[in-house]
Amino acid sequence: MKNKIINLLEESVKKSAEKGIISESDLSRLEVAVPANPAHGDYAANAAMILASTAKQNPRKIAETLLANLTDEENILQKTEIAGPGFINFFIKDNIWKNELKIIEEKNEKFGKLYIGNGKKVQIEFVSANPTGPLHIGHARGAVVGDVIANMMKTAGYDVTKEYYINDAGNQMSNLGKSVLLRLRELAGEKIDFPQTCYQGEYIKDIAAQILKNEQNKYLARDNEDKKISYLTDIAGRIILEDIKGNLKDFGVIFDDYFSESKLYENDGVSKILEVLKKSGFVYSDGQTLWFKTTEFGDEKDRVVVRKNGEPTYFAADIAYHQNKFSRGFEYIVDVWGADHHGYIPRMYAGIMALGHSKDKLKIILVQLVNLLRAGEPVAMSTRSGEFVTLREVLDEVGKDAARYNFLMRRSDSHLDFDLEVAKRQSNENPVYYVQYAHARICSIIKMAAERNIKLPSYLDIDPALLKEPEELALIKMMSRYPEMIEGAVRSLEPHRITFYLNEMAGIFHSYYNKNKVISDDNNLTAARLFFVKTILVILRNALMILGVSAPEKM
């Protein structure tokens, strides 16, 4: 619908320009938006004000010209008006809006699918937590945001791959092996002074116990320590990664790929990239140390890529990793990071730009930390002490739907209070149930109709003119704009727009439900309303599907 208005306007601008009445100007700033106040029409355009600055004419006069040259071939406009400083307000005929119901019915689960992605290959990388411990609640938010962004982009016609990057090459990993070794010896009865720098969590003991059971005492002797640690690192890493995968799966997050950092080092992959950068002059040496000139791309200082001891840094691997992504044919890359990594952004951009990739091929989404509460009181979280609430615990306690929905209720770059008590409460404080309840209610109505042998009508069976309640019209417009909402969410990569949309829509529906009976003695009215609520179901389902939240038929 919005596109139709834009087309009408563009035609008019062209026509007016040909006639020389106005000088055609940049149309890229042309904006058609839904006004906050419904009295200002279904859509409003700022075209006249935009053109006024270059044309040096009164915006209202330009608006008049544009309207005079507007040809509404499809006859969709009820009226237009010029308002305020030069807005053009468009009022669309009710029957045109109602026509959208037919489209929703026909497209059904495909309603809201877009083609703006055009099959473009996109990779979205998220979570990517080191397999040194279980996922905690902070990872959960990133997991949902990444997953839903992926779903949105798929809906919009992108060819999306979800990837988890495993940092399994650093010394945090060998620290894991060391922690396990020490706990093993402790379990075997030795008195161990367990260092602060090691992983404190209980899960380390569990893993140690498991290994001890399988392999008895072969780690007790003090020989070949490095070898033992490396072996234990490998085993523990695998156990933890399997646990992570299981948790993510139960959270509804399934990755297409798990990409191991160590793979980057195969065939000297990392050094080869550094060699390339050296040749192009972005990498220079300072004694044994290799530096990357990230300052050339706006970073505060240059960054080390190979340490004095000859080992490449994490950053070096990350450059190679991103090059690898491009080499695999991804045309657009989305990284979802914790907000505490924001200082890393200029470096990452420098990395890809030095390798000849345009900056706009990479988009980094920052997800702010989660403030965990229980009944309003902060829950102590400390990774060092091993005290944290895991994703598993959140899932067990509040459930997948409530957890996911709660993480999607704010923009990802703003802090989120997550209250475990509120999230599991089945009450009006919990929007997920508000939306799901609307869905279950409609299912219930449809079931009731079936029990009374009332056929579920299709658009051709009903008289759309009977849908004339204010809530009906509001919902019809809102549903028609669903694809526009999705498009906005995709362009801005903002999943929270979907939850806000759903809350609003469920609100209008509940209000409508309380005022009006769907099933009544009036057969024609019943048919019209049954069909109408059926289309609401379509939108709710499609949107919840993108969020990875279930649409229950009863609750």
Next chain:
RNA sequence: GCGCCCAUGGCUCAGCUGGAUAGAGCGCCAGACUACGAAUCUGGAUGUCGGAGGUUCGAAUCCUCCUGGGCGCACCA
């Protein structure tokens, strides 16, 4: 010290990339089930959009400075 991100009713947050009179939810008070599901609905008020300038037809939104919070500033990942 330098850099990035925030600051919107009592609380938690939206505000469609600069638009018209700034919106929800929670909480508070008072009401609505012999009616398709009360996990619902109806009504009631609260704002110098942290402060001060600037940009223009127009600013919560963009620029500068200040105040107050969060986070970064490794040859860690």
